[in-house]
Amino acid sequence: MRDKSVPLSEVLQLDINAVDIDANTTYEMSGVYGFGRGLFHREPLRGSETTYKRFHHLSVGQVVLSQLKGWEGAIAVVDPENSGRFLSTQFPTFRCDEERAIIAYVGWFLKYAPNWHALRRKSRGMGARRDTISPEKFLSLKIPLPSLDDQRRIVERLDQVAALVDERRNAIEAAERETRALLLKAFQRAIDGAPLRPMAEVAPLMRRPVEIDLDASYPELGVRSFGRGTFHKPDLLGADLSWQKLFLVQQGDLVFSNIKAWEGAFAVAGPDDHGRVGSHRYLTCVPTQGLATAEFIWFYLQTSEGLGKVQSASPGSADRNRTLGQGALEAITVPTPPIGRQEWFDRLHAKAREARGIRASTAKDVEALIPAMLHEIFDGRAKAA
The missing domain is CATH 3.90.220.20 (DNA methylase specificity domains)
Structure with a gap:
């Protein structure tokens, strides 16, 4: 049986800590990646360098929505690395009612791409750069709400797979760096003394x-x-x-x-x-x-x-x-260098490209795991109001 779906407004409420900007203060700024990739650190910004009158101060566990880019997945849960930093007023923040929902469960729900598509339909404006999403439209998204115990099990399962995906991604990236370094060494050997x-x-x-x-x-x-x-x-x-x-x-x-x-x-x-x-x-x-x-x-x-x-x-x-x-x-x-030496390097490079192609195919399969799991968990239940 499907879990009961409720509007996000039943589990999230606006929770904005707006601070007045001091022209003489430097603010540690954050940004929100698209496609559910979380927050990142921007360059510090001095108060005198902005036309904003206020910034939003972030704290752990808040949900952050980009009103301009939420429809392409620019939504995130504030992690410890971004707590205490700032975003502009284009980023409303929300607090989760932990008696109804676990914030990690809500965070995974907001990484589910069909939710972004639903927000795209709810956005207003002319052209992608002017589309905006109001907090009210965001909170009208419906989230399936199983018991807290079931939410914990879902989060545990997704976190475990995400850790494995990160581990595999890091291994692929390390192999790429090593291959590149070896190729550069071989190339330097090939051109040594060449006119x-x-x-x-x-x-x-x-x-x-x-x-x-x-x-x-x-x-x-x-x-x-x-x-x-x-x-x-x-x-x-x-x-x-x-x-x-x-x-x-x-x-x-x-x-x-x-x-x-x-x-x-x-x-x-x-x-x-x-x-x-x-x-x-x-x-x-x-x-x-x-x-x-x-x-x-x-x-x-x-x-x-x-x-x-x-x-x-x-x-x-x-x-x-x-x-x-x-x-x-x-x-x-x-x-x-002599043509034979060039051809030797070209053969080595071709083998490296073949290995890179295999790694790229593996990486694509690995990256598809989480979206497939989110589809399994949320498909047919995360409907817009």
């Missing part, structure tokens, strides 16, 4: 202009920042391309976003990227056969030393103005 040559010699620019057919469609390629590879954009229709120039991408090309290369937006085109097109914002370079491999150059340019060279070749004071010019790209120097 530096300009990209114009090692991997010169190769532009393949596409003649636009108004009746054709063109599969477009994009490149993610921070070395996260390529992605596929929706097809472009020739009839819509009144001014834009397109260039063909082939497997093995080094593809650079000329406006985001400074933050690692370049990649090696793979088999699935072959034959796609990039806008004039994408620069393609082809390694000189027998002199360099694309993967080796990519790895170097993603190191702090190599990325520093890309950033120096991308002048400007703002994101959209930091453009990597063609001449500046070809002037960047990269180490060129």
Whole structure:
């Protein structure tokens, strides 16, 4: 039999400790992550640096709601690490009636994603940045309320699994750090004593202009920042391309976003990227056969030393103005050890990527455990009023 569901207003009440801001006082500030990830520490803020007249003072066990982002899971229970810190008045706080509900149980309930979706429907405003959730709308969410003993058992079960998930996540992150450190050591060994040559010699620019057919469609390629590879954009229709120039991408090309290369937006085109097109914002370079491999150059340019060279070749004071010019790209120097040594490192890197893929798959399965358990516990019972 299902547990009785009651509005959150029966177990949570507004509990706001608003303090007047002193211009000469420095306040330790907190923030609330989205997607049920809890609170975090922000930089301290001096009273003279804000236009707010009051802050909300936090204490352990309170529930904090972001009125602007609660609909995407920016709701949390105050932990000891954030007790005594401050949030703006956009974050109302609530106290739990422990005779009706255990705060840890309520905290787990508020991590259940369908509750965020319900708040999205209750929010008001125009556009995601203006949607707000009033305390009254928040408190109208319905929570299943089993006995206190059952709540304790649910919390114990979820806490145990969460601890195992954290342990596994930490192990995966440690393995990633170790793999990266070993790769960097191997790379340093590979480039030891190697001469530096300009990209114009090692991997010169190769532009393949596409003649636009108004009746054709063109599969477009994009490149993610921070070395996260390529992605596929929706097809472009020739009839819509009144001014834009397109260039063909082939497997093995080094593809650079000329406006985001400074933050690692370049990649090696793979088999699935072959034959796609990039806008004039994408620069393609082809390694000189027998002199360099694309993967080796990519790895170097993603190191702090190599990325520093890309950033120096991308002048400007703002994101959209930091453009990597063609001449500046070809002037960047990269180490060129014997090709056999590069291929040895590429094989090692490929094995590391394979292991990373396995870990990523494992991490995805691990991260799915808690949402699956929350679904099992709350599905069909956490309904909005």
